[in-house]
């Protein structure tokens with residue numbers, strides 16, 4: 001199993017190209033199930049989750065081709081993916097595939113919408129909480145589907161097709177919003193999603209579905225209305241830049257000092273996290289080429305945060321921000337409200353000398369002046385990268401083990417950081 005070795009102490013200076021968003025790419029790929037024509041996605045990141053989902057989609061009958069785009073010096077430019085689901089050959093998404101990744105469960109929406117039936121294994125994904133699927137089940141039931149759970153599978157049938165309805169989520173869910181929005185595109189009549197997720201990835205999916213002929217309005221607000229249409233067609237769509245990758249590298253620079261351009265990044269996708277970073281002592285500027293980040297010279301200030309659905313501070317940046325706060329000049333509090341078990345990085349950060357107390361949903365971090373390198377274990381995707389950020393600022397060598405989590409969501413992390421002066425390498429094992 002690969003590990004990553006980081007020797008701390010170097011500033012980051014240079015340019016980091018920001019990839020297309022993993023969390024936008026996955027539902028966009030799934031949207032290809034809704035049409036028998038080709039969906040072409042540009043700026044697709046090279047990630048393990050993308051490859052994994054491709055396997056699942058292939059199993060349903062999606063043909064695909066990949067054209068890597070290597071333009072000039074930017075060998076990290078995103079790939080182009082052509083996806084064609086001319087015929088759905090299998091409406092079952094098996095346990096062996098779906099258990100590896102939460103988002104693969106979302107195929108249930110397009111499958112039942114197009115084929116009027118689906119059999120999808122209950123999902124897996126990062127071990128950050130219980131992550132039930134009740135909102136999906138209630139939402140698809142509202143659209144007229146019959147649903148049963150059989151042997152770990154959600155079995156959905158809608159022999160006459162789905163019918164538009166009001167779907168009111170008790171809590172904001174990104175995945176349930178993606179899934180019901182996709183399902184509603186081919187339902188008869190109007191669907192209204194109330195308390196919808198407003199995340200940029202939902203907006204990106206709606207934009208792509210509209211390019212495919214769907215009738216959607218209200219994306220980016222908490223009420224989305226979809227008028228069902230009889231069929232969707234092929235389209236071209238470019239994946240939105242990854243706001244979590246953007247925030248992660250911005251936090252890395254806030255941690256190490258230096259001056260980095262996050263190429264292609266957009267401040268409007270993560271205002272809340274960037275405001276927090278400004279309070280902690282980073283200067284952040286939108287430029288025509290991306291976001292520039294450097295420290296304001298006053299060290300790292302402690303800032304309290306609470307994770308919230310968009311436009312609040314994202315849970316997917318909580319671990320990275322905690323890493324930054326371990327070196328702040330004082331005490332900060334981080335409250336996690338989205339997932340009940342998303343503090344697995346705390347014990348690993350402690351190995352580097354961080355001082356963190358957890359009480360229920362809140363962690364209190366006493367900033368220390370020095371972190372010291374140590375072997376640590378990656379427990380989930382964002383926790384893994386938080387350990388890299390801490391390692392970049394720690395004295396000596398930090399080895400992050402089990403980095404397969406990182407490869408799910410960060411495209412060539414070590415290359416991107418090395419180009420900016422970090423001492424970091426992958427050890428194949």
Ligand SMILES: CC(=O)N[C@H]1[C@@H](OP(=O)(O)OP(=O)(O)OC[C@H]2O[C@@H](n3ccc(=O)[nH]c3=O)[C@H](O)[C@@H]2O)O[C@H](CO)[C@@H](O)[C@@H]1O
Pocket residue numbers: 022023024026102103129130131132133134135136171172173174175176315316338339340
């Ligand atoms: C691939 C992808 O895009 N993953 C993101 C997505 O995950 P995901 O879509 O799985 O997360 P949700 O937004 O659905 O989860 C939000 C909360 O709702 C709960 N819930 C969700 C569905 C349901 O049927 N019942 C229920 O109780 C969850 O347990 C959680 O407490 O949004 C999360 C919240 O921004 C991010 O951390 C993940 O990175």
Ligand SMILES: C=C(OP(=O)(O)O)C(=O)O
Pocket residue numbers: 023101102103125126128316381382409
């Ligand atoms: C939690 C994440 O992914 P997933 O929902 O696929 O587990 C994430 O991207 O941080």
